[in-house]
Amino acid sequence: MKRWLRRRVDAAYERVLSREISGAPTHVAVIQDGNRRYARGKGADAPDGHRAGAKTTERVLEWCQDIGVEELTLYAFSTENFERPDEENEALFDLLETKLLEFADADRVHDNEVRIRALGEVERLPERVRRAVDYAEAQTRGYDRFVLNIALAYGGRSQLLEAVSGVADDVKAGALEPDEIAVETIENRLYDQPVRDVDLIIRTGGDERTSNFLPWHANGNEAAVFFCTPYWPEFSKTDFLRGIRTYEHREESWRRTRARRALALLGAISDPELVEARSVVERFRDSLPTAEQPTSEELAGLDADSSDGIDSSSQTAD
Template identity: 65%
Template sequence: MFGWVRRGFRRAYERVLDREIDDGPTHVAIIQDGNRRYARKNGDDAPDGHKAGAQTTEDVLTWCEELGIEELTLYTFSTENFDRPEHERGPLFDLIEDKLYEFADSERVHDREVAVRAIGEVHLLPDRVRDAVEYAESRTADYDGFTLNIALAYGGRAELLGAARDVCRAVERGDLSPDEVDVSAVDRRLSRKPVRDVDLIIRPGGDERTSNFLPWHANGNEAAVYFCAPYWPEFSKVDFLRGIRTYESREQSWQRTRTERAVTLVRAVAEVELEDARTVAGRLREQLPSSGADEVSAELAKRTDETAD
């Protein structure tokens, strides 16, 4: 009876959280942590935990579809994971291989036009996993309905170092001038395929760190981060919705700060030169949400009236 009550309460809470969410993130990245600890807690071996976590991955794809999220990146195997013993790595590689082929042949993936892509130092993976990556990517290469990035043999620091070296080599060859080294020049060299900026990073499992995950795409975009206690196989839709709510709260606060700064800037410029203030206000309105643009316009109108008086 109590199990039924708990399930009913959880479903009701999901509906409450659903109603609280407005414009969610475009790109969510998840560190799939806690599979091995979940297995130990249940008296199982590590591969059993990874298999249980794979089902959570399937659920998250459904939740992304329901919420209109356009891109999902899953931290599946880091460069540090190569240090794990072979009896753990082998079954994990088997699972990754199987899931890549499963995704590539899934009707759901093709109906929704999901592009499956691997990011990271894929060349370090076993041949069979690289073959599965190539199969999944080639089968979904023309799709743009949703993007699923699988981070394999991935390390954020290594990715940044690789991009820096590529930029240096391009400058040395004369293919790129120092003045042309900008954000887009680095972006093009970061991943095997382009990855848009990350809006929200979620990490289950209890650890409050981002573990070298997408530093360029997350930090540069000031991504929100949500940490929660459940191990990845236990991660629920309620946990996911809480993460989305964290993103929205942070986004609202960030937009409020941007608006306040914009109004202050218009006020300061108007004290010196009203015409310059009009130019600045026009540019700022293009970068702010409608409510913020209205506040900038109101401040400019106030300063114009004061000047007229």
């Protein structure tokens, strides 16, 4: 297809997707894969791919803010990346330092009150990158309208292991009782500042895996996942909107499933559970196809029918 026609088709598709999207996830996490393969395809070196990918990163930040996303996490450098050639990593560290300093002073960051934070074992990074991280975090610490997390020297499994080890040490020292351990106990040890549950993971480059990325906040929240084939430097707004649409379909399916399950249980559960089930059905009733939506009279009838079959001990009557 000729380039001008391709552009017109992509622009039209982007408009269609924009009209279809009615909401936005709160927290989007992105695995920026394919920079090196993009560079090889262009006959260039890996650092050229990383520089091209940095431009995409800036665009994605704008797209997130345009549709109402409140938190964006970018997988910029994993613990496994330390195994890559030194010359490639040194060039990437130079780029990270430059972009962190640029972002920290950028008008669009301050105008939109973007808070920049680093996640991961930052102490393993070169001193120049650590200084840039400290500067970016200090320059934006007072903001809370939008959060940009940059995962650097990050490994989700090691983060969880460190958090659990900290809990075990506190229990052993008598500072924490085993029955006091809750979800918040782990979360408070994962990062210095709270991280929202991930609603959508986007991975570019064609691989269909999440690569140990934010396992607590993504898997625990059953985040939607969108895999796409473009390399990160080629990732377009159309691709981004397709990812958002995947999230919306996932949320719609989740609501429909909850409503159907609660509706099916209404006639066979105890009084306390009945109240909760009716609440779920009423909350998500509109997500069901019209033919499946119960009327208020039908809900009241199910309530009465189930009450007749429950004895005073909340057990099904004979």
